[in-house]
Amino acid sequence: xxxxxxxxxxxxxxxxxxxxxxxxxxxxxxxxxxxxxxxxxxxxxxxxxxxxxxxxxxxxxxxxxxxxxxxxxxxxxxxxxxxxxxxxxxxxxxxxxxxxxxxxxxxxxxxxxxxxxxxxxxxxxxxxxxxxxxxxxxxxxxxxxxxxxxxxxxxxxxxxxxxxxxxxxxxxxxxxxxxxxxxxxxxxxxxxxxxxxxxxxxxxxxxxxxxxxxxxxxxxxxxxxxxxxxxxxxxxxxxxxxxxxxxxxxxxxxxxxxxxxxxxxxxxxxxxxxxxxxxxxxxxxxxxxxxxxxxxxxxxxxxxxxxxxxxxxxxxxxxxxxxxxxxxxxxxxxxxxxxxxxxxxxxxxxxxxxxxxxxxxxxxxxxxxxxxxxxxxxxxxxxxxxxxxxxxxxxxxxxxxxxxxxxxxxxxxxxxxxxxxxxxxxxxxxxx
Amino acid sequence: xxxxxxxxxxxxxxxxxxxxxxxxxxxxxxxxxxxxxxxxxxxxxxxxxxxxxxxxxxxxxxxxxxxxxxxxxxxxxxxxxxxxxxxxxxxxxxxxxxxxxxxxxxxxxxxxxxxxxxxxxxxxxxxxxxxxxxxxxxxxxxxxxxxxxxxxxxxxxxxxxxxxxxxxxxxxx
Numbered sequence: 001x002x003x004x005x006x007x008x009x010x011x012x013x014x015x016x017x018x019x020x021x022x023x024x025x026x027x028x029x030x031x032x033x034x035x036x037x038x039x040x041x042x043x044x045x046x047x048x049x050x051x052x053x054x055x056x057x058x059x060x061x062x063x064x065x066x067x068x069x070x071x072x073x074x075x076x077x078x079x080x081x082x083x084x085x086x087x088x089x090x091x092x093x094x095x096x097x098x099x100x101x102x103x104x105x106x107x108x109x110x111x112x113x114x115x116x117x118x119x120x121x122x123x124x125x126x127x128x129x130x131x132x133x134x135x136x137x138x139x140x141x142x143x144x145x146x147x148x149x150x151x152x153x154x155x156x157x158x159x160x161x162x163x164x165x166x167x168x169x170x171x172x173x174x175x176x177x178x179x180x181x182x183x184x185x186x187x188x189x190x191x192x193x194x195x196x197x198x199x200x201x202x203x204x205x206x207x208x209x210x211x212x213x214x215x216x217x218x219x220x221x222x223x224x225x226x227x228x229x230x231x232x233x234x235x236x237x238x239x240x241x242x243x244x245x246x247x248x249x250x251x252x253x254x255x256x257x258x259x260x261x262x263x264x265x266x267x268x269x270x271x272x273x274x275x276x277x278x279x280x281x282x283x284x285x286x287x288x289x290x291x292x293x294x295x296x297x298x299x300x301x302x303x304x305x306x307x308x309x310x311x312x313x314x315x316x317x318x319x320x321x322x323x324x325x326x327x328x329x330x331x332x333x334x335x336x337x338x339x340x341x342x343x344x345x346x347x348x349x350x351x352x353x354x355x356x357x358x359x360x361x362x363x364x365x366x367x368x369x370x371x372x373x374x375x376x377x378x379x380x381x382x383x384x385x386x387x388x389x390x391x392x393x394x395x396x397x398x399x400x401x402x403x404x405x406x407x408x409x410x411x412x413x414x415x416x417x418x419x420x421x422x423x424x425x426x427x428x429x430x431x432x
Numbered sequence: 433x434x435x436x437x438x439x440x441x442x443x444x445x446x447x448x449x450x451x452x453x454x455x456x457x458x459x460x461x462x463x464x465x466x467x468x469x470x471x472x473x474x475x476x477x478x479x480x481x482x483x484x485x486x487x488x489x490x491x492x493x494x495x496x497x498x499x500x501x502x503x504x505x506x507x508x509x510x511x512x513x514x515x516x517x518x519x520x521x522x523x524x525x526x527x528x529x530x531x532x533x534x535x536x537x538x539x540x541x542x543x544x545x546x547x548x549x550x551x552x553x554x555x556x557x558x559x560x561x562x563x564x565x566x567x568x569x570x571x572x573x574x575x576x577x578x579x580x581x582x583x584x585x586x587x588x589x590x591x592x593x594x595x596x597x598x599x600x601x602x603x604x605x
Contacts, residue, residue: 177582200581203546221534221602222576223549244553244577247546260546266557266575268550289550305547312547335544349544356543376588378544394541397586423545 031409033069034154036062037091038100040073041116042081045106051136054114057143058100058150061161064187065151066410071096083117083126091121098127100150110135116146118153127153140190141430158385160186164427165390166194166204166213167401171419181215183230186383186426188414194228195235203423205249205257210427214238214248214257225259227275238275244268249294251319258283258293258302258319270304272319283317284324292336295319296343303327303337303346314348328361330368336379340386341428345406347380347389358391360406371404372411381425382406390414390424497521499601501559502594505540508551508558518559521601522566529569534602535559537577538584540593545579552577559599574604 038059043050062068073079077090081103091099102116115131128149134142141162148159169180179201184191195201199218206213207227214227223245228235239245244262251257257273261280269284270293284290288308295302301316308315309326314337317324328334333351340347343363350359350370358372358380376394383389387406392399393413398420404411501514510518525531537556539548556575563573585595 200578202549202579202581218576218578218581221536222574243575244549246549260549262550262553262577264570264575266553266560266577268553289547289554291550292544292546305544307547307550312544333543335547351543376541394588397588 031066033067034098035094035096036068036070036098036100036154037076037094037096038062038070039076039079039081039102041101041114042103044103045112050104051112052104052139052143054102054104054116054139054143054146055100057140058116058147061144061147061159061187062151064412066405066412067155083119083129086119088119088121088124091119097121098150098154102146104134104139107133112139114139114142114146116150118150140185144185144187157387158429160383160385160388160426160429162430163384164210164430165401165424166206166427167392167421167424168201168204169419169421170200181213183213194230194233203247204425206425206427207250208252208254208428210430214250216246216248225257227257238278239273239280247292251295252297252299258295258304260291260293270302270317272302281321283319283321286324290315294338296339297341298343303339305335305337314346328368330361334359338380338382340382340406341384342386345382345386347382349378349380358389358404360389369408371406371408372402374402377402379423379425383426384429390426392422392424497524500598503555503597503599505590505593505597507597508554510558510562515562518562519566522563522568525563525569525572526567529572530605531603532572532574532605533563534604535573535575536582536600536602537575538582538596538598538600539577539579540596541580541583541588542593545581548579549577550579552579555597555599
């Protein structure tokens with residue numbers, strides 16, 4: 001028997017080493033990056049420095065969005081930490097349109113108060129002022145949340161800095177390949193290994209409350225669908241029928257999964273599966289490959305890939321059953337549909353003149369926009385604000401992650417994880 | 433470990449061929465045939481005392497039954513050589529009901545991962561159908577598709593892709 005290595009991390013999750021995220025904004029065509037000042041935060045507490053450089057986190061978040069260009073700290077004429085010290089003329093001279101200031105105050109052994117203020121330099125007014133409690137464990141999320149509030153105020157788009165990404169890595173080791181399921185902050189920091197195995201791991205999917213992940217594991221050389229609770233590491237096997245058990249995705253209410261089952265005859269079809277009762281319902285019966293189901297945000301439809309017309313195309317079927325209807329007609333290969341959380345856009349893998357690329361279709365206008373530029377791009381996943389997508393691309397032997405705005409204007413590469421990185425999925429908004 | 437099993441299987445086949453004198457088809461005529469056809473003995477001498485002879489088949493693979501078959505791009509049909517290999521596996525299963533095999537289907541790395549699971553399964557099922565036609569029992573065969581998750585060859589070219597579009601035979605008992 002092949003030795004099956006399955007490590008479930010419990011309360012003390014393994015902290016993967018070298019989690020340093022390496023980020024470069026690659027393309028910012030057509031976007032004017034807005035000058036902004038993020039002043040180093042003040043600190044009142046026992047230690048010489050605050051437990052986290054909050055301004056640094058906010059600054060890198062806003063930079064990574066591709067929409068802002070924070071100015072150098074050395075160029076600042078003043079570094080206020082409280083609104084009463086703001087001199088708008090000093091910032092007007094520098095040409096910045098917004099200024100973020102704030103401070104961290106220690107309130108207990110492991111208790112802090114983080115406050116920040118966002119000012120409109122031209123309007124000479126405060127746009128946001130907010131104070132949040134924090135501990136050493138939560139202060140990074142507090143910083144991301146501050147960045148989210150600043151971003152939303154300045155762009156009108158909800159920020160997604162306080163969200164997570166799950167992905168799969170495959171590393172070559174002397175004794176074979178090791179597959180890992182990883183969850184990190186969306187900036188690549190704070191990596192946790194959720195599960196590892198010498199057999200493949202595939203298709204992670206977030207629950208709507210972002211507390212659980214469904215995934216496919218090939219432990220024992222057969223496919224099974226598991227649901228794992230992130231905080232405890234506990235997992236349940238929800239589907240291990242003969243043949244294929246694959247492509248899980250949660251329903252919007254979190255009570256059901258859509259899965260692909262193949263059976264002994266290998267006819268892949270779409271099923272819904274009630275997580276508590278394990279009752280399954282077959283939604284497609286076609287002899288073709290029907291797979292990669294994904295719910296519409298209103299729960300009414302399941303979008304899926306089918307090659308019933310020859311090559312793979314996107315179809316949708318009512319989540320209560322019925323006759324599927326074809327959704328994509330542009331090109332010979334459209335697969336792995338994922339709807340934006342606002343229900344307006346459909347992302348997919350699209351074959352574009354010999355290159356597999358990420359494309360987004362506007363469901364109302366029906367036009368297709370190609371967003372990525374690689375040859376082996378796959379697994380598009382929308383951020384919860386519907387404005388940005390993450391996907392995997394393969395510039396060399398190993399896959400890496402990229403993100404792109406849904407308008408295609410800002411694309412960037414995220415170097416995270418060890419080995420071959422694939423199948424990124426963006427978490428829903430986190431509860432605080 | 434699978435190699436070891438394979439040797440056992442091969443040995444068993446050889447033994448079987450010895451008994452039945454007809455098992456392994458002969459793709460080319462050979463001149464190394466002894467036994468019944470040449471035993472038109474006319475001089476009436478030494479008709480007893482010799483053991484019964486047996487046919488020796490010509491097998492370019494030296495008797496080894498390959499454990500992997502390959503497919504063209506976007507194809508689920510077996511070429512003639514691979515069909516021969518699968519047919520022999522089918523007879524082997526049919527004649528040895530204690531054997532069971534897991535068919536592992538694979539796809540090349542292009543395109544979407546779960547769809548590629550479907551393509552790998554389609555290949556495994558194409559092999560399964562041939563095995564069943566040869567008399568193997570459904571209970572002897574299981575299939576699993578690894579899609580593009582377990583490439584045999586790394587590389588972003590047709591040479592690597594062709595190595596990855598395959599079905600592997602894994603005998604499991």
